[in-house]
Amino acid sequence: MKKNNHPVEGPDGLVYTARLPLSSATLNWLAGLIRGHLKKIRSRWRALPPGRIAALVLAVLRCDQRPGDLAGGNGIHRTTVTRWVREVVGLLAARAWTAPSKRSPARVAGRCCWTAR
Template identity: 85%
Template sequence: MKKNNSLAEGPDGLVYTARLPLSSATLNWLSCLIRGHLKKIGSRWRALSAGRIAGIVLAVLRCDQRPGDLAGGNGVHRTTVSRWVREVVWLLAAGCWLLAAGCWLPAPRAWTAH
C-alpha cells in the first residue's frame, strides 16, 4: 500500500468566498481614502487595486477573517494583508483627530460627580 502525502486542497490551498454586509458607499469611501493616501506618498503600484485592498481590509476588520486566509485567495502574502490593515487603521485614526482630541478635554460640569 502506498502512502498519500499530498495536500488534500491541492497546491494552491482552499479558497472560499463570503459575502460582506457592507454598503457600496462604505467600500467606495474607503477605496478613495486609500487611493488618496497612495497618491500622497507617491506609491507607484500595489499588488491589487485600492478597491480590492479596501474589500480585504474590511473583511479582516468586520468579519474577523485571518489575513492569511484572505491572502492566499488573492495572490498576496499574509504580511502584505497585515500591512494593509495597519495602514488603513492608521488612515482612519488620522481622520478622527478631532474625536480623539475630545477625549482629552475635561468633562462638562454637568457630567462630573458633585
C-alpha cells in the first residue's frame, strides 16, 4: 500500500506559522485531558504528542484553520486532524455535561430570576 502524505498546497509545500492568542495553561490543560483519554482507552501511540495535538485542535477550533493545511505542515493526514478535532470536542462536551461548575448557566439563571413572594 502506498502512503500519500504529500503537502496540501502543492509540491513546494507552503507552510506558515500562526500565533494563537491562548494561554499556556489552556494548552497544558487540554493536553492533560487528551493524555488522560489516551491512558483510559489504552492507546499505545499517536502520530504526535498530546501537546501538539492540542495545539492543532485549538488552531482548527479557534482560528478556523483548514485541517488539510495543518496536516500538510505537520506530516500527518487530513483525516487524522479531523478525527482528533472530533475526539477533543467529544471530550470537552462530556466534561461540560458531567461537571457543572459554580458558573453554569442554570445556576446563573437561578440567581437572576425573581421569585414571587
